[in-house]
Amino acid sequence: MTRRFLCKIALLAPVPIxxxxxxxxxxxxxxxxxxxxxxxxxxxLQGYGVVAEGDMDSRQVLRYYVQELTEPMDALAFGSxxxxxxxxxxxxxxxxxxxxVPAATLPDVLANYQLFHxxxxxxxxxxxxxxxHFFNAHAxxxxxxxxxxxxxxxxxxxxxxxxxxxxxxxxxxxxxxxISPAYFQVSVYALPVLLTRGRPRAVFIRDEETPHKMVRSxxxxxxxxxxxxxxxxxxxxxxRRYVLQYPPExxxxxxxxxxxxxxxxxxxxxxxxxxxxxxxxxxxxxxxxYDALVNERSCxxxxxxxxYLRDFAEASGISVYGSYDPTVCGLSAEDFYDAVxxxxxxxxxxxxxxxxxx
Amino acid sequence: MLFNSIQFAxxxxxxxxxxxxxxxxxxxxxxxxxxxxxxxxxxxxxxxxLLFSTFVSYAAARGIERSRSAGLRRALFITGLxxxxxxxxxxxxxxxxxxxxxxxxxxxxxxxxxxxxxLLLPVGISFYTxxxxxxxxxxxxxxxxxxxxxxxxALYVSFFPQLxxxxxxxxxxxxxQLHARHTLDYQQATDGLKLIxxxxxxxxxxADRLGSVVAVVFANPxxxxxxxxxxxxxxxxxxxYCDFSGYSDIAIGSAQVMGVxxxxxxxxxxxxxxLPELWRRWHISLTTWFRDYVFFPMGGSRGGPVRTxxxxxFVFALCGLWHGANWTxxxxxxxxxxxxxxxxxxxxxxxAAAERIGLDRIPRIHAVFQTITTFCIFSFVGIFxxxxxxxxxxxxxxxxFTGWLDPFQGGRFRDFVYSLGLTKxxxxxxxxxxxxxxIGVEAVQQYGPIAPRIQRYPAWARWCMxxxxxxxxxxxxxxxxxxxxxxxx
Numbered sequence: 001m002t003r004r005f006l007c008k009i010a011l012l013a014p015v016p017i018x019x020x021x022x023x024x025x026x027x028x029x030x031x032x033x034x035x036x037x038x039x040x041x042x043x044x045l046q047g048y049g050v051v052a053e054g055d056m057d058s059r060q061v062l063r064y065y066v067q068e069l070t071e072p073m074d075a076l077a078f079g080s081x082x083x084x085x086x087x088x089x090x091x092x093x094x095x096x097x098x099x100x101v102p103a104a105t106l107p108d109v110l111a112n113y114q115l116f117h118x119x120x121x122x123x124x125x126x127x128x129x130x131x132x133h134f135f136n137a138h139a140x141x142x143x144x145x146x147x148x149x150x151x152x153x154x155x156x157x158x159x160x161x162x163x164x165x166x167x168x169x170x171x172x173x174x175x176x177x178x179i180s181p182a183y184f185q186v187s188v189y190a191l192p193v194l195l196t197r198g199r200p201r202a203v204f205i206r207d208e209e210t211p212h213k214m215v216r217s218x219x220x221x222x223x224x225x226x227x228x229x230x231x232x233x234x235x236x237x238x239x240r241r242y243v244l245q246y247p248p249e250x251x252x253x254x255x256x257x258x259x260x261x262x263x264x265x266x267x268x269x270x271x272x273x274x275x276x277x278x279x280x281x282x283x284x285x286x287x288x289x290y291d292a293l294v295n296e297r298s299c300x301x302x303x304x305x306x307x308y309l310r311d312f313a314e315a316s317g318i319s320v321y322g323s324y325d326p327t328v329c330g331l332s333a334e335d336f337y338d339a340v341x342x343x344x345x346x347x348x349x350x351x352x353x354x355x356x357x358x
Numbered sequence: 359m360l361f362n363s364i365q366f367a368x369x370x371x372x373x374x375x376x377x378x379x380x381x382x383x384x385x386x387x388x389x390x391x392x393x394x395x396x397x398x399x400x401x402x403x404x405x406x407x408l409l410f411s412t413f414v415s416y417a418a419a420r421g422i423e424r425s426r427s428a429g430l431r432r433a434l435f436i437t438g439l440x441x442x443x444x445x446x447x448x449x450x451x452x453x454x455x456x457x458x459x460x461x462x463x464x465x466x467x468x469x470x471x472x473x474x475x476x477l478l479l480p481v482g483i484s485f486y487t488x489x490x491x492x493x494x495x496x497x498x499x500x501x502x503x504x505x506x507x508x509x510x511x512a513l514y515v516s517f518f519p520q521l522x523x524x525x526x527x528x529x530x531x532x533x534x535q536l537h538a539r540h541t542l543d544y545q546q547a548t549d550g551l552k553l554i555x556x557x558x559x560x561x562x563x564x565a566d567r568l569g570s571v572v573a574v575v576f577a578n579p580x581x582x583x584x585x586x587x588x589x590x591x592x593x594x595x596x597x598x599y600c601d602f603s604g605y606s607d608i609a610i611g612s613a614q615v616m617g618v619x620x621x622x623x624x625x626x627x628x629x630x631x632x633l634p635e636l637w638r639r640w641h642i643s644l645t646t647w648f649r650d651y652v653f654f655p656m657g658g659s660r661g662g663p664v665r666t667x668x669x670x671x672f673v674f675a676l677c678g679l680w681h682g683a684n685w686t687x688x689x690x691x692x693x694x695x696x697x698x699x700x701x702x703x704x705x706x707x708x709x710a711a712a713e714r715i716g717l718d719r720i721p722r723i724h725a726v727f728q729t730i731t732t733f734c735i736f737s738f739v740g741i742f743x744x745x746x747x748x749x750x751x752x753x754x755x756x757x758x759f760t761g762w763l764d765p766f767q768g769g770r771f772r773d774f775v776y777s778l779g780l781t782k783x784x785x786x787x788x789x790x791x792x793x794x795x796x797i798g799v800e801a802v803q804q805y806g807p808i809a810p811r812i813q814r815y816p817a818w819a820r821w822c823m824x825x826x827x828x829x830x831x832x833x834x835x836x837x838x839x840x841x842x843x844x845x846x847x
Contacts, residue, residue: 297580
């Protein structure tokens, strides 16, 4: 009986095997292509920019970057893609690195900083690109550097023990990715591209003039030409669609979540205890998006979060640059690539005193 | 530990294999251990609450059985009830009660000072509390003997497949099964695995896909019009059904692999032709619990129609409160009770109307009409269930009847789809498609279980179906480990 049952179970084995093979061999985000990411990190340290045709897991690249890094930076920036355009140009004469990652949440910021902290690479200045959804308990808080986040919480004395967390800490995230059905879906989707065009490879260049999206050696992003040259109507259309769909990270966001707030404040306090100057950066929204979200779609949490951050910064003696409200920082629709990403030039204008503050 | 998580995919095979590999006398303690590990995957400290509830119910039931004095029996019974319901009140309803009193006192400008305890709701507390309360009542009534073996009783309270979201089992069904010596039964185990797969399909392919639309529309009550609410309300009903019945299927399937038969929790409720029938087929373990431990003791339907209706409305309002510490749930429950009463009262009228227009002469059309009407009423009342607060619910009801003359609000269908929070029109059709598959399968199940029909096919065809089904789950599912809706209850 047992043997018969086990035989039938064994017949199901091709399914997980196929899934693992697809995930590992197609590997659309390059999770298993560690050599390539290590290469990318090394080249960035040598002053090269990275042009990757496909998606490159920027959290893993960051991990390798920190592993290879020997000297602390003067300034580090942490945030989401909305902060990724902050570049070393805003910090002249300083060693700057932008450690922001796409779709970052507050746990991502803590985890990314933890990488530097654990290696003793304490910067003199930290710029936190504080997106409003950092304080939304309902925002997608899936973590890629879960272990680092847990260790960060332990350092801040905010960790609580849970068996699930322990299990996830113990398991290598790569193994989880190999058996991840969500990754399998992306792998299946990417398979035809892989078969017809081959595996996209990263190119390392010093010249900025490339039509492709490039991660510069300072970690900041220079977007692809098609995005940089978008006509205003297209940008407006994208902004309208963003509002229409309602940003998922702002769903059910009607108050600042107590736990996220506690973590954020403890994190900032720990930075200041380490003698680090903290700057809060509030990345602006497209004017239409901000106006429509706040006035038409009752997303009043945006000004609430901004006010909280400003009050907190004032009480803690922290500088605040930017504003979610583009009119406050004098930006217009032409200063945006899409609904949420401002152009590097407009971002640069929001950091007027960065070098003086040093 | 969620059933749709990678942790459970590792946990369950290990537990099942170890269970069958152990000597019989070690199996129950092992399952208790495994169940506690399962529960501790959330907030480990709340395991003490589970232990406490188990200990109190065990001791109260044993005391009731051994006591010869009626007064002492009654005292032990009341103690058992009060402790279990007290835990439930403290952890689930205290803040709600406190906030409501605060609101009331503020209205009259009266001072109201109570410590504001923001306790985290322990997962599954409503389910295991009802199970222990039912057990204590059954022992007091002499319907079941008090369980002597503390391990078996601890397992009865904490059996991991049904610990956090039911089905709420009865002692006379579950405890004898926990005493039994189970061997791996091929048919039962494979049927259990098929049920797990079907439950996963309902959860990750249907419920979580529809859930994204529902979440967006219900999060912004002021920003949509009738057509969007109609879509979201229909999807919401199916989402909740697929989410919870999917959970129940995985729970029943997991227990079945280990030889334990849990009670059926759903019986294709959306194919019911009347609201009373729908409620007999929806969350069966909870509705029968309320029937046996609240409705019947209140007199049930014995005291005339008015008293029956009063009892129904009260029981459903209580059932609503069980679902969550929020006035939306209480109103939803009360409203459901009112609608059920209306359904009973108007039954002769509806029958006469059907005869008059000749609908009764075409029974199939009549049945479809009744089924759709029942579903629409259930979904419409369900807006209170899903809305974040009473104000939002009223806003949705108010706006539900707007915008029907221009369903896409001057835009295109694509814009309408975007307003539902979807990024592609194809995703909308995918939602409709998976829902159609589910309805199709359930329609076939109306004429008997599907498994024996599949069994008639040759092995190669069956296995092709299995592979296709599993790949469909993997490819079409939403794998962000969304928690089950009923976990919050």
